[in-house]
Amino acid sequence: MRIRRNLAHNKKSLASSLTALSLSLLVPLKALAFSPFVVQDIRVTGLQSAEPGMVFSYLPVGVGGTFTEEQATDTVQRLYATGLFDDVNISTQNRIVDIQVVERPIVSSLIYEGMNAFNDKELNTSLLQVGFGEGRALNPATLDRAKDEIRSQYILKGHYGATIDHTLTPLPGNRVGVSFQVQEGGRARITDINFVGNETYGSSTLRKQMVQTTPGYMTWFTGSHRFSREGLESDTQNLRNFYLDRGYLDFYISEPQVSISTDRQDITLNFTVDEGNQYTIRKLQLAGDLLGLNDELREFIVQTEGQVYNNSRSEETVRRIESRLGELGYALAQVNVVPVTDPETNQVDVTYFVNPGNRIYVRRINIGGNVRTRDVVIRREIRQQESAWYDEARLNASRDRIDRLGYFNTVDLTQSAVPGTSDQVDINVDVKEKPTGLINLGVGYGSSDKLSFMGGINQDNIFGSGTNLGLQINTGRYNRSAVIHHTDPYFTSSGISRTTSLYFREHRPYNDYVYDQDERTYKVRTYGFGMNFGVPISEYDRVFMGATYEHNRVTLPERGSLEAEYTVIPEAYREYVEHYGESTNTVLFNVGWAKDTRDSGLAPTRGYRTSLDAVVGVGDLNYWVASASGQYYLPIGRSFTLAFNASVDYGRAFSGSDPFPVIKNMYAGGIGSVRGYDGASLGPRDPWSGDFLGGSSRVLANMQLYLPFPGTNQDRTLRWFLFADAGKVDTTGSSECYTGNARYGGIVTDPCDWRFSAGVGLSWQSPMGPLEISWANPINSKDGDNKQQFQFQIGTSF
Template sequence: MSLRRSNFFAKRILPALLAAALAPGLSHAFEPFVVRDIRVEGIQRVDAGAVFSHLPVRVGDQFSDDKAGEAIQRLYSSGFFSDVSLEIDGDVLVVNVVERPTIASVTFNGMRDFDSAALSKSLAQVGFGPGRVFDRSMLERAEFELKQQYLAKGKYGVEITPTITPLPRNRVGVSFEIFEGDLAKIKEIRFVGNEAFSQGTLENQLELTTSGMMTWYTGTDKYSREKLEGDVERIRSYYLDRGYLEFSAEPPQVTISPDRKDIHITFTLHEGKPYSIRKVGLAGELLGLEDKLQPLLGVKEGETFSAEKTNDTAKAITDYLGSLGYAFANVNPNPVLDSDTQEADLTFYVDPGNRVYVRRIQIGGNVRTRDEVIRREMRQNEAAWYDSNSIRASRDRVDRLGYFNEVNVTTAPVPGSTDQIDVNVDVKEKPTGMINLGVGYGSTDKVMLSAGISQDNIFGSGHTLSLQVNTSKTNRAAILSHTDPYWTLDGISKTTSLYYRRTKPYENSYTDYSTYHLTAIGGGLNFGVPISEYDRIFTGFNFERNTLELNEDNPSGVSKAYKDYVDEYGKTTNSVVFNVGWSKDTRDSALAPTKGSYTRLSADISTMDLKYYMFSAQQQYYMPMGRSFTLAFNAMADWGKTYGSKNFPIIKNLYAGGIGSVRGYDGASLGPRDPNSGDYLGGSRRLVGNVQLYLPFPGASRDRTLRWFLFADAGQVSTEDKQYCYDGGTQYHVEDPCGWRYSAGIGLSWQSPLGPLQLSFGRALNAKDGDDKQAFQFQIGTAF
């Protein structure tokens, strides 16, 4: 006797209906009997035990038509079989099955935008992958998932064609042929319902943009579902920061053109009205700290409600409680709206939780770096009250070491304790040994080549050892240095260095040969003493031997200033230069700062053959102006003088002109000129001031490393007693060479893969007769 149902019914009739339909039809097919044995036939991969586990009957049980219907339903629902039948051989139940094939492999052809491993993982999450049972419905789900991945990237023209290849042992290979098509770009962004703010204002808040001049580089015109969701939140935050507490936005409508190349996005907004603050208060468990918490309220009565200020206030209170040991403090702002007066009463509910202390600081992930290198940067101590400020400072200090790709500092409650936590510092080390080769080009130094080898974390000790070799048109240098950042337990650093430098004159418009060569060989020992998280005092000394060689092949063209120097000091001099200084750096970034300041003061005093002193100062300040603009100020001042009877040594002169000082003038051209050779001599006194307004590059407003700027520069180079500050005579006439020079212009800065790139087009505003001007200037790579 045979009981069979086709695959068609198994896939399209609900299992419950199948069982109900089978049961009546089988009631007269056979008489119930006691099963003496169960035999399974047709299995290849599926274990017989898996079949037995789905049967509602066991050996020794009575088998009826109801059990037969239930058995077929269960075996089909397992998904292992494409066909199932039951036969009765005496009192033996025979189960015949036809297994579904399994997927042996999944491959992708024509795919460029995704990694195959990432897509395979995505398909595995929907139940499709090698080792899984092949099913047409699962194949359709896999196709849908692949398309969703491409649609999220804006590839609306994608076409996916699966190919099924039968393989031995009831297996199949699945290959997806993918035609990715062109990327759909954002053609239009529209806002509906906006009355308080213009279309342009709201567009400036979005990360996604329409196609523009630089979107080929930034990619902001490429549609992304994740970015769109982020933009909705940015619009919401923009309104909430301006008091629109009843603001809401409908899900954006995204449409695509018939050719699947252009995307149109529509935001539908419901603005409401702005609310002002009527009353601000604190509630909850305040621990008697009202007088300490009240000044932290950044939201004031009478002003327009701001979600940003509200969140900042909540964070300030949380951080303050965290600094007192309340690691799990929670502050919830609750605005109560009065729609009649458009006012809100804002209350901050404070729940400090338990005060806790740190039981243990645990370091993990460091394979090469010693624990002590990380622990000495920690400002949070074990067995001390938890301090959120110290935790944050510790994390930043470990990150600034530069030894790790990732630094994560987390806290975990100690099991069984309500007042203890552990601090876990997990790091991911990066290669700290580096061999670098570099090529740069500048309008002053021309081609610049560099090579070096360095080890920032030698033997995991935190010490740095490096050798750098640089060469350009005017300079050659080789520097060997070693730094111990914790020479003492208090964090005093020690740097030892040896160096070799060879310099020749900056190129001028009068000569095409070098009138001298200066060779400097020396070494130094310098120390840095931290006095706060941002301040550092440095001091040390350098010994230097200088040898000046004049070009005697053309006596009439030999530089008079350098000939006078040789007559006064001789060709070779030895000197020990002592230095002391202080620096403070609060900038938010060293590459593309938008706020903060940098200050540096230093003094050098030279002894032995060269007796002089030099005072230097620099001040930078970055002022954010709105979301995308930054106003930057820079001022430098240097003042040198001898304390003996001789003139200031010309080999220690300072230069200005070109990128880094006063643009629009030839590099190093400001100041005195030599009357014989026309060489740029520089001077012992230098003043430079710069004002620069950074603006986002069109189409790249989110990329802080690509910016254009407007600038105004001013500078002056002179010498003690105005030596050589005359016009230089008829041949090398320069009017007022030691006077002020001004310039203004436009430029572009970019942190390119080849190094920092800066372009400028400057106009000399008060150029004098004989000045060497250079309107277009650029620098790529790091100058020496």
């Protein structure tokens, strides 16, 4: 043990303390023999940190009482037992009791050097359980127990070679700082996993049920080949569940044998199992207090007689019955499954014993964890009422609605019994806030648009009010836009939302094969202001309606001018100006419906969102566009999520003699539509300039499989995904699809036909903000297609 001496004047006292500390168990209790007497005064000397009142509390008598030798001996023993003193001595003279103590130093700080496997808080909690921690007296026995506890924690994580040393640093006021020096060493790796007694399933099949494994091509990253006691316990349970889900109710697995090499680096795991018999279900029945719901509750049983028994399905049955009883107010309902086996016939009778308990009221709903977000923002999403029957379905809906706000990393709902009652609970809503402000920066690279940049600032929960305010700016070689929007989801107390937006867009269809025309180019500029309202019509359904004023101006060089002679202008835009004029003013009326049952707005794992929308333009531009979209999320096990997305847009001019306004065409290709193709490149191309024109109809479809990133378990903030995209852009009212210009951009084969792509990507809610990276391969690209395979986007949260 090394002692660091920072204060010279404490050197002697600390040395004395440490000597006494190490010999305390050998020092006899000091209380001189004397005859009983009436106490006139009590004196305590040697205290530095402890209060005199604490010492007096251990005395059996006070001034005026009779003090005996037995009481003195008992007092010394009790003061030693506090662990605060190295030495306790009681002497008496002239009816005065003199108590001399030598205090042990108090641990003022704990420092861990060289520790990476744990954080300080975790180890501090573990050390308190063995009586060691800040504010405690320094005791050699508890110091040794503390080192043993740290070593034990490392062994649980597979660090069998970890060594622990300590340093004591004296501090003023009889305090001491304790520093633990840790040499973690490497985690032992699993080199072999063996099974004995398995007959039905091979060892390779059983190894696949385990998280811990032998070294493989990805274990260098996941660390799954590194041994830990927690992992061993989890894998043992996984093996047990594997057999129980296949009807082996008599399955037994003994305590795994762990063999470690002499250098403490390699581990061999040996499992001994007894598979027993496989059982099929002979009888399924309900018992207990069924509340007259026999037939209804029986519908929740997910197994049938004659099937092989499956423990996971039995647990699902229990969950469903308890959930249904919870919807009826039986918050504390318990359902126990009791399988009774018949080894002679290999059959099992399964009984579900139902104990609904008392019907429960919700007394109060408490909100916690919200620092910025106002209580009312959370409370208005809660569908469970206070002083009403407990309803599990309403509570689940409340949790999902709060989660869908997107303001919180976690949302937990728990219940606590009201003291003194048997039929009341309080609901506790605990949230963990996340940054809801977003500064996003994006960079894209394509074969045509080259580098493009985008940025914006958005606050989803401004001043904790639950309202949204944002500014988004995009700028590229050919396109620019700026949008300011504000959304109040509770514009009225009944839940009607209002969104106000002001926007500017500048757009020029482009073709990289036409030389730079920045000074003499055509442009489409749009200014608009709109207001939309959303009216809830059910728990998950909302109707939208609103109006937007929009001004459009198309700037083209005049025919015959010098600019026109040196500028390649899309013929479609020439025809638009000749038909509608350069400037137009239009009022856009929109109406729509949306249904959203997703469980989260941040990273959905289940549920769906469906919407129908219609936009009608009245004024200089008379047209309509109908749209439909759907998103569906399907959980696959506990780790995977399969997502489907589809959308259809279809537009026409009101008059059959009017063309659909080309400036209202819809585009596809690139981020958000069909990855692998350049932005806006799908669909018709101008026959004169070769520019991307878009179309009046568009169909998009996407399938995406989200998978947990290796080593992150169930963390939804970091996931990788596989995807497949499909889409097409076409024109309505005409069977002709322009294929471009041979000189400018080339002729494209079937530009209005379907395009497909597939690829892989990574999504991460990083400390710097959301990051998404994707690489896509165009599957059926045609001659003349513009491709864009790699894309990424990163933002900063605040």
